[in-house]
Every structure is written in C-alpha cells, then in structure tokens.
Amino acid sequence: MKKFLYIFIMLFVVGWAQAQQRVVYTINDGWKFTKGSPFEAQLNNCDDSSWETVNIPHTWNDKDADDETPGFYRGPAWYRKQLFVDKSQEGRQAVIYFEGANQEVQLYLNGQFVGEHKGGYTRFCFDITSKLRYGQENLFAICVNNTYNPNIPPLSADFTFFGGIYRDVYLQFMNPVHIATNDYASSGVYIRTPEVNSSSASVEITTLLTNNTLRSAEVIVESLICDADGKEVKRTQADIKLVSGETKADISKKIKIDSPRLWDIDDPYRYMVYTRIFDKKKGALLDEVVNPLGLRWFEFDSEKGFFLNGKWRKLIGTARHQDYFQKGNALRDELHVQDVLMLKEMGGNFLRVSHYPQDPVIMEMCDKLGIVTSVEIPVVNAVTETEEFLTNSVEMAKEMVRQDFNRPSVMIWGYMNEIFLRRPYTEGKQLEDYYHFTEKVARTLEATIRKEDPSRYTMMAYHNAPRFYEAAHLTEIPMIQGWNLYQGWYEPDINEFQRLLDRAHKMYKGKVLIVTEYGPGVDPRVHSYQPERFDFSQEYGLVYHKHYLDEMMKRPFVAGSSLWNLNDFYSESRVDAVPHVNNKGILGLDREVKDTYLFYKTALIRRPILAIGNREWKARGGVVNTEQNECVQSVPVFSNAEEVELFVNNKSLGKKKTESGYALFDVPFVNGENQLEALAVAGDTKLHDMLRIHFQLVSSQLKDKTLPFTEINVMLGSPRYFEDRVANVAWIPEQEYKPGSWGFVGGTPYRRKTGFGTMLGSDIDICGTDMNPVFQTQRVGIESFKADVPDGEYSVSLYWAELDSDKKKEALIYNLGADSEQTLVGNRSFGISINGVTVVDDFNVARDYGYARAVIKKFVVTVKNGKGLSIDFHKKEGETILNAIRIYRNY
Ligand code: GCB
Ligand code: CA
Incomplete structure (x- = not known):
C-alpha cells in the first residue's frame, strides 16, 4: 500500500513537474507578409488575404538588392499570423523571442501594442502573457522597418542592410516563477570564472530570478555543473525569497573545480551548467536553463601576442x-x-x-x-x-x-x-x-x-x-x-x-x-x-x-x-x-x-592535405602552345607534403617540391575532357585528389585539320581568362594577329586613371550583363581583328561597353584608396566592315546605348575562297574600341 502511494505521489509530482518545464519552439512558418504600411495592419479586420505567404528566416531584399536598379526597398513591412495557443499554457509566462530582425520592430498582439526594438543584429524578446488568449487564435502583427535611421548604427557600411525577420522566432512558455527573460534577452544566467589554472578553477554564477505571481515565492536555486558526459561535478543550492513582481539576482559562492579540463582550441571541452529553481515547499522543478561553461584563461601581450591557457597561439x-x-x-x-x-x-x-x-x-x-x-x-x-x-x-x-x-x-x-x-x-x-x-x-x-x-x-x-x-x-x-x-x-x-x-x-x-x-x-x-x-x-x-x-x-x-x-x-x-x-x-x-x-x-x-587548385575552373580554355597540339597552363597543387606528383590524362608530370604550401605544374591540356590526378605521401598517409576539367583548345593555325575550328571567345585589352559558368564557355586573353592564326591589329589596352596611376581595364559595373570582366577591358584604337578561319558560315559577335564616361565618375563609395578619377572623352564614332563589306558606318556606343552598358552585335558572315575573316574598324571621331569578340562556326 505504502509502495503504491509512493508511486502515485511520484507520478503526480513528475507529471506536475513536467507540466512546469519551460517550453520553447519556433513559430517561423506561414506568415502573411507585405511591404508598406497597410491601414490598421495590427488589427483583426485588416484583410491580409492578398499578402504573400512567407517563412522566417525571411528578407524582403534577397532579389532587389541584387538587381540592376540601384537601391533596395528600405521602409516598413508587416508580418501577420494567426496562431493558436494551447489552453495548457494558460497561467504560464509567455515570451516571444527574436534572434534578430532588421532593423526596427514593433510588435502587436491581438490588436494591442506589445513593444518595440531597435537594432538589426541583436536578440530581443517581449513578454506577451497578459495579451495572449489561450485555446484560441491570436493575431501576431509585426512591423519591421529597415529605413535609414540616423540614430541607429550602422548608418552606412559596405554590406547590404537586408530588411526582415531574418533569424528564428520562438515562443517560450514557463512558470511565472522563472529564470529571468527580461535582461536584454540574455539567458538570465551569468557565469564568471575569476580564476582558472591547470590545477583548479573557480566559477561564480549569477542567476536572475523573476516572480510574476501575485504572492511572494520561496525557491531553491540550484547550479549544477556537469562534465561533458553529464556526470555531476559540483552542485550548489541557495534559498531565495522573491516578492511578487520582482526580478532579483542570486550570486553563488565561488564554486571550485579541481583539475579542470580546459577549453582550448584543440580540445574545446565544455562543462554544462544547469540552472534550476525549485519550489521550496513542494520541491517541484519550476524552471531550468542550460549554459555552456568553458574553463580557460587567456592573455594578450603587446609584444608576444596571444596566450591561451598559458600557451602561445x-x-x-x-x-x-x-x-x-x-x-x-x-x-x-x-x-x-x-x-x-x-x-x-x-x-x-x-x-x-x-x-x-x-x-x-x-x-x-x-x-x-x-x-x-x-x-x-x-x-x-x-x-x-x-x-x-x-x-x-x-x-x-x-x-x-x-x-x-x-x-x-x-x-x-x-x-x-x-x-x-x-x-x-x-x-x-x-x-x-x-x-x-x-x-x-x-x-x-x-x-x-x-x-x-x-x-x-x-x-x-x-x-x-x-x-x-x-x-x-x-x-x-x-x-x-x-x-x-x-x-x-x-x-x-x-x-x-x-x-x-x-x-x-x-x-x-x-x-x-x-x-x-x-x-x-x-x-x-x-x-x-x-x-x-x-x-x-x-x-x-x-x-x-x-x-x-x-x-x-x-x-x-x-x-x-x-x-x-x-x-x-x-x-x-x-x-x-x-x-x-x-x-x-x-x-x-x-x-x-x-x-x-x-x-x-x-x-x-x-594533418596531411592535398588538393588540386583551380578547382572550380571547369570550363577552361587556351591556345595551342606545344608541338603536340596541347596548351600548357600552370595549375597549383596545394599540399603540406614535401613533394607532390601530378598526372594529366594518366601521364605523370613528375614530382615537384611544394613551396609555401603549393607546387605549380605546367599542365599540357588537350581539347575536351582532361583528368588531373595528384598524389602525395605525408608520413604514413597516402594522399590522392582528382579533378575533371573541360578544356576548350584553340588552334594557333585555324585551318589546322587536326583541331577543326569551332569557336573562339577572346577578351580584348586583357591578359585574363574568364569562365562563363552559365554556358560553360571559356574566354581567353587577346593575342596579336599572325598570318594563319587570329588576333588584333593595332591599338592599346584600355587603362583607367586612378589616384595612383593607371590600371588595366575598368572597375565599373556594366549594365545588362552578369559577365562584367568580359566587358571591363577593351582595345582602344583597334584597326582590325583577323581570324584565318576556313571557309564556312560564321556568327561573329562583337562586344562593347563604353568605359569612359563624359561625367566624372562618382567616387566608388567603398573604394578606400583615392582611386576613380575618370578621363573625359567626347563621343567616339567609327565604322565597321567585315571582309570589305561595310556593315555599320557610324557606330557610336555612347550615343546609342549610353555609358557602361553591354552591347553585343552578332553578324552572320560567309567566309569564301580561303580568305578568312577580317573585321576592320574605321575611325571617324575619337578612338575605335572593341571589348571582346566571339567567333562561332555555324557551318
Ligand atoms: C573595410 C571595411 C569592410 C569592407 C572592406 C572592403 O575596411 O571594414 O566593411 O567590406 O573594407 O572590402 O573594402
Ligand atoms: Ca537561427
């Protein structure tokens, strides 16, 4: 009988205690959302049926901060949600907790104002107990605003101020007597470690407790320190009396831990601190939070640098x-x-x-x-x-x-x-x-x-x-x-x-x-x-x-x-x-x-590392530069082994010593698929890495039958390679024309003026393309582009963007150097003929397209009688220009 009674009591206590535990869950999904300030958006009768439905984490600037129209929406927006809250939570403390929302927030619950928060990057929470309806739907209406506010940092910065509730949002329910949630959205527990050394550590724990009942409460505060396996290390308890409505701090006596296992870079060992409060009379657990505890000491020295647990790092x-x-x-x-x-x-x-x-x-x-x-x-x-x-x-x-x-x-x-x-x-x-x-x-x-x-x-x-x-x-x-x-x-x-x-x-x-x-x-x-x-x-x-x-x-x-x-x-x-x-x-x-x-x-x-570099350069290209119809280009192989061996298409290129963590191999690429394989031995470890690369080999002799011409994609005024990852096209640098081959005749690479002399190419954004580098360089004063291609039909695409503006360019806001002086040029106008036929007589990029806009003109050309292609530029006013060219064989 006694035993039964005991079990009965236990069940009761455990069941009751469990009901008292803190409950925390996200309420991220299915919010109604709209930009702007709809009339009475906080009230029930505001009709949000036409609003978008979104999930948190959410920002309203994911697209407009990455499109061609300057600026992005900075203003108010609303999130609304009807949320059913269980009857079982009635009588408990209810809190809504935001991990972050950018940048000002006002919360309304069931039509009533709850609170506001300023600042887009810190956490915050509101007590919503008095406004919540249990066993019913509740209307949460949240206004978030990312307008410039001169009183909230950051005022400006080199990153986008994406607006929205962009981190998790939670509801928390807890006993009215609980570990405080009203201290700057902290955990309510502050753990200090005034002394730590390898033989002992002292820990001091401050717990903030809130009593939101109408009566005073007598509780026991317990701090339980466990090791990483959950084994008890130390436990302290204190009695504390909380008057109705107050939040009060309990500061533990120093807790000593002998032979602590330290938190370190290589061994980030963490103890756990369970902070619990119990009802003093009934013994029931009222609330509990968990915090990590890392025992370490550290010091910065102005001469010697940083020391963690006495070790220099x-x-x-x-x-x-x-x-x-x-x-x-x-x-x-x-x-x-x-x-x-x-x-x-x-x-x-x-x-x-x-x-x-x-x-x-x-x-x-x-x-x-x-x-x-x-x-x-x-x-x-x-x-x-x-x-x-x-x-x-x-x-x-x-x-x-x-x-x-x-x-x-x-x-x-x-x-x-x-x-x-x-x-x-x-x-x-x-x-x-x-x-x-x-x-x-x-x-x-x-x-x-x-x-x-x-x-x-x-x-x-x-x-x-x-x-x-x-x-x-x-x-x-x-x-x-x-x-x-x-x-x-x-x-x-x-x-x-x-x-x-x-x-x-x-x-x-x-x-x-x-x-x-x-x-x-x-x-x-x-x-x-x-x-x-x-x-x-x-x-x-x-x-x-x-x-x-x-x-x-x-x-x-x-x-x-x-x-x-x-x-x-x-x-x-x-x-x-x-x-x-x-x-x-x-x-x-x-x-x-x-x-x-x-x-x-x-x-x-x-630990031993081996990785072939240029990993993502999968659409690669270049011009034949060996007798064997290959293109040799250097490829870094990263390793901390002393030497590495690289195989290309199953042929070894021999072993090379690494220097500063890598070795550069001259890799002969063939047209099409190439397989790179690297091997290294570090101690007892054999390392292996592999990479497949598609190489677009361009012949230097375009009539060469062993490598029939298909296309070339050339950036002018540039020694750079660019990979069009959307279409897998390899853009290669320019070269000077030689008979039988291809290249430019005349002109010089475009250089922009900067505060520190001139630099190759431009750094302005080119509108109408996602391939800025193809348009940012240019050959100025070009006379011709010739390609001695075999007979056939070709699509010849000429690429331009006017890089010189007639306005002084506004200083690039985040360019920390005194760069960005722009030269003033008048309009330029030139004619273009292909194989002697004038295709355009008066071409003026700025006049027809404005400054810094991508222009591609595709000409369909038949090449006959072994004459190849000659695209000639005839200057009328200012200098001729060409930014890039693509020659593609149709037939
Ligand atoms: C800085 C800023 C940083 C910028 C960076 C840059 O000095 O602190 O916010 O993003 O320079 O890239 O210019
Ligand atoms: Ca998160």
Whole structure:
C-alpha cells in the first residue's frame, strides 16, 4: 500500500513537474507578409488575404538588392499570423523571442501594442502573457522597418542592410516563477570564472530570478555543473525569497573545480551548467536553463601576442558576413553551421564576428569547435552627433555582452569599425566637435563594456588613416587595436603592409595589435598568368594572401588576424567584378572554394592535405602552345607534403617540391575532357585528389585539320581568362594577329586613371550583363581583328561597353584608396566592315546605348575562297574600341 502511494505521489509530482518545464519552439512558418504600411495592419479586420505567404528566416531584399536598379526597398513591412495557443499554457509566462530582425520592430498582439526594438543584429524578446488568449487564435502583427535611421548604427557600411525577420522566432512558455527573460534577452544566467589554472578553477554564477505571481515565492536555486558526459561535478543550492513582481539576482559562492579540463582550441571541452529553481515547499522543478561553461584563461601581450591557457597561439582566421547566394541574410541554421565548419576545416582558430553579432548558432559552433571569437556591435563608418545615437549604441553593447556572456569562445568585445571612414566634415570647428563626440561614444562604449564584463578585452578597428584616430584619441581607448589594411589592393604598394605594422607597433607601445581585415577581391571566374592588383583574379588573390600571411607570421607582436572575408557577401552599392557583391571572400557567395582558401588550409592544418587548385575552373580554355597540339597552363597543387606528383590524362608530370604550401605544374591540356590526378605521401598517409576539367583548345593555325575550328571567345585589352559558368564557355586573353592564326591589329589596352596611376581595364559595373570582366577591358584604337578561319558560315559577335564616361565618375563609395578619377572623352564614332563589306558606318556606343552598358552585335558572315575573316574598324571621331569578340562556326 505504502509502495503504491509512493508511486502515485511520484507520478503526480513528475507529471506536475513536467507540466512546469519551460517550453520553447519556433513559430517561423506561414506568415502573411507585405511591404508598406497597410491601414490598421495590427488589427483583426485588416484583410491580409492578398499578402504573400512567407517563412522566417525571411528578407524582403534577397532579389532587389541584387538587381540592376540601384537601391533596395528600405521602409516598413508587416508580418501577420494567426496562431493558436494551447489552453495548457494558460497561467504560464509567455515570451516571444527574436534572434534578430532588421532593423526596427514593433510588435502587436491581438490588436494591442506589445513593444518595440531597435537594432538589426541583436536578440530581443517581449513578454506577451497578459495579451495572449489561450485555446484560441491570436493575431501576431509585426512591423519591421529597415529605413535609414540616423540614430541607429550602422548608418552606412559596405554590406547590404537586408530588411526582415531574418533569424528564428520562438515562443517560450514557463512558470511565472522563472529564470529571468527580461535582461536584454540574455539567458538570465551569468557565469564568471575569476580564476582558472591547470590545477583548479573557480566559477561564480549569477542567476536572475523573476516572480510574476501575485504572492511572494520561496525557491531553491540550484547550479549544477556537469562534465561533458553529464556526470555531476559540483552542485550548489541557495534559498531565495522573491516578492511578487520582482526580478532579483542570486550570486553563488565561488564554486571550485579541481583539475579542470580546459577549453582550448584543440580540445574545446565544455562543462554544462544547469540552472534550476525549485519550489521550496513542494520541491517541484519550476524552471531550468542550460549554459555552456568553458574553463580557460587567456592573455594578450603587446609584444608576444596571444596566450591561451598559458600557451602561445597565433590567432589566424577570418571575419564573416551572414549572407548567402540569392538568400540575402535569411539563412537556415545549417548554412551558418557550415561556415564555421569550413573555417575550422581550413585550420582557422579565430573568427571576427563582424560587423555585428550573429545567429546564436554561430557562437555555439565556435564554442564547440574551439574557435576564439571577437564579437562587435555595428558602429561603422560614422556616428550621428545625438544622444539618441549614443544611447542606442550603448544598449546594443549591453545586449551583445549579456547575450553571449557565457560563451567560452568569446574573448574580445568590439565596438567601432573604421569610424572615420565617412567623416561628414573635413575641417574646422565642426570636425573638432565631431571628433569630440565620437570620442565620447568610444569612451562610453569602452566603459560600458568593461563594466559589463571586465574579464574580456575590448577592441576597435581602424582604417589606414591613423592621424584621424589619433586626433580623436581613439587609438588610446580600446585594449586591442584592430587594423584593417589593404596595401596591394586599395593602395598600390603591397610592401607598405609590413611597414604599417611596424609603425603601429612602435607608435602605440603597450597596445595589442590584431590585423582585423586584409584581403583582395577575387571573382572566382577570373584567372590570370599576369596577376595584378584589382584584376579580381584567383592568382592575384594568392599573391596577396601569401604576402600578408608571411609578414604577419614573422611578427610575434601581431597577436592575430582575421582576413576579410570568409565568404563573398552582398553590398548593394558596390560595383566590382560581380555587381552588388564584395568578392573578398576566400569562399564564394555559395561557399565555393577559391584557391586562397586552399592556400590557408595547407598553411594552417597540421594533418596531411592535398588538393588540386583551380578547382572550380571547369570550363577552361587556351591556345595551342606545344608541338603536340596541347596548351600548357600552370595549375597549383596545394599540399603540406614535401613533394607532390601530378598526372594529366594518366601521364605523370613528375614530382615537384611544394613551396609555401603549393607546387605549380605546367599542365599540357588537350581539347575536351582532361583528368588531373595528384598524389602525395605525408608520413604514413597516402594522399590522392582528382579533378575533371573541360578544356576548350584553340588552334594557333585555324585551318589546322587536326583541331577543326569551332569557336573562339577572346577578351580584348586583357591578359585574363574568364569562365562563363552559365554556358560553360571559356574566354581567353587577346593575342596579336599572325598570318594563319587570329588576333588584333593595332591599338592599346584600355587603362583607367586612378589616384595612383593607371590600371588595366575598368572597375565599373556594366549594365545588362552578369559577365562584367568580359566587358571591363577593351582595345582602344583597334584597326582590325583577323581570324584565318576556313571557309564556312560564321556568327561573329562583337562586344562593347563604353568605359569612359563624359561625367566624372562618382567616387566608388567603398573604394578606400583615392582611386576613380575618370578621363573625359567626347563621343567616339567609327565604322565597321567585315571582309570589305561595310556593315555599320557610324557606330557610336555612347550615343546609342549610353555609358557602361553591354552591347553585343552578332553578324552572320560567309567566309569564301580561303580568305578568312577580317573585321576592320574605321575611325571617324575619337578612338575605335572593341571589348571582346566571339567567333562561332555555324557551318
Ligand atoms: C573595410 C571595411 C569592410 C569592407 C572592406 C572592403 O575596411 O571594414 O566593411 O567590406 O573594407 O572590402 O573594402
Ligand atoms: Ca537561427
């Protein structure tokens, strides 16, 4: 009988206790959505039946921030959903929790205003208990607005401000007596580790508790520390009395853990902290949250760099933006996870979570994989001189710190990036005031963060204009100076990089230095055997990164670096090789692997690596340059083995020693399919890699019967190769005409004027094409293009874009160098004849198509009597031009 009674009580208690557990689930799916501000969109009688149906994560700018019309929708938009909430949750505390929405949010529930939030990158939540109807439908109406707001950072930045509820949204139900949810959307638990060393660690846990009942409550707060296997390590309990309506902190006594297993880069060991509250009388579990606990100590030294758990570590990694090909910033968790996995896979041990706090799953992954992080708020480019701007920035800083407070991976809090890039004044009292205000913002943020969390370091990132930062004392304020350096990209001399490092080290004695950004633009479709700055080639990417990594490795005072950027990312106003995209990623927008990624991987990973480079260059082409009708082109093979062997179409090209992580092989490609196979031995490990490439071989003698002519695709004024990945067409560089062969006659490659001399080609966006590189170079003053093709019918397509504008080009907004002076030219006009027949007499690209628009004219031409093709340009006014040519044999 006694036993029965016991079981009965147990069932009752367990059942009851379970009913009290916190319930958390997403409410992402099936929202009604519309842009604009429909009349009374918060009310039930507003008819949303014609609205779109969307799922969260959602952005409304995935398409319009990537099309040809400048700008993207920045304004209000509404999300609505009727949601049935179970009767069983009645009497519980209800909270709606947003992982992030850009950038201002107002929430209405059942027609009533609930609350608002400012800032597009931090988490927030609202208590909705009093407005929820249980066992019924509830109308959630959310206004999200991404309009420019001068009081909310970022004011401007080199990334697209995609609007929307772009991260998960949850409902949470819990006991009215619970672990607080009202402290900046933090977990309500703050874990500190005041002392950690290899023999012992002390842990201090602060728990915020809320009593939302009408009576006071007596509870037991329990902190249970378990190891990774779930075994109890330590448990503390305390009694606490909460008066009705209050949130109160309980601070644990120091909990000592002997012989702790440390959190480290190679062994990111995490304990778990279960925070529980029990009803003191009934013993029932009222609420519970779980937090990770990583035991580690770390230190930055201005001379020696970074130490984790007493061991010197060079921090090497990347920064990361949160968007993806055609998705904007609305990513599933899996895509975030993939990024951190790829960073780890590359051997990175550092992530600059920039320029803003990111999805919680990013932070979880860094904790799990042993990646040290720096998290920052998006105070970028400029400030607004208002108290409201300052207040919003401080609020963001608090959100950031409290929300990711318990992450063992976080070691740095950052709060300003290149804040003087967009100075609204250049001199005088206004500039002085602006400096003063910016300094005040910096000092307030610094003080706020240090007070919130004295256990971590603070950091600010500067661009290469130290005098501005010095003038406003900003170089003095943070504990770590972050330098964003682009010598060899925006600025011409790559060697200036190491000179600047040494200067900073000397100038700012005692300050820790991290290279927070560096990187060149790489359009993965572009290749060049004469790589140069701003050609967007994979090869220049390699030159640049190799130089930077070498120089940083030589200097112990460089505590770490986060290259710019892990992935290509959207920046709506940017016009580079790929419009609206910043191509400085070592991974593409779709996370394709560029050679630069492989370079880092071989440099950083200790386990044996072998990977053939140019991995995604699958539609490759070139001109015959051997006796055997092949085209020899060099291909990098990345490996940390001492030597590698490469086979092409089953023939060995011999073994080569690797240098800086790769060996360059001269690969003789044949027409059509080619198979590359690499072998290497590292210790006991045999490594193998394989790649298939389609090679479009172009004969140098076009009448050659062994390689019948089919087509050539040539970029003029260019030594570059371009891969049209949509149609799998290989574009190859120009050559000068020789009888029997093909090429240009006369003219010179187009060069644009920049603040640092001239550069090959243009960097403007060409409208009407997604193949900018094909149009961005050009031969000026060309007389002819000749191709001694056999008799037959041909489609000859001539490609143009006028690169010289008659207006001064507006300075490219995010071009940090003083580039972009444009030459003034008048109209140009010329005639074109093909094989002696005038096809166009007065052709004027600018007159007929305007500036920077892609124009393709296809001529159908019959070639007879072995005369081949001669396309001749007859100058009338200004210089003749041709950007590219495609000759395709019809019959
Ligand atoms: C910077 C900025 C970053 C830009 C980068 C670039 O210095 O901090 O937001 O994206 O340069 O690519 O120009
Ligand atoms: Ca998420």
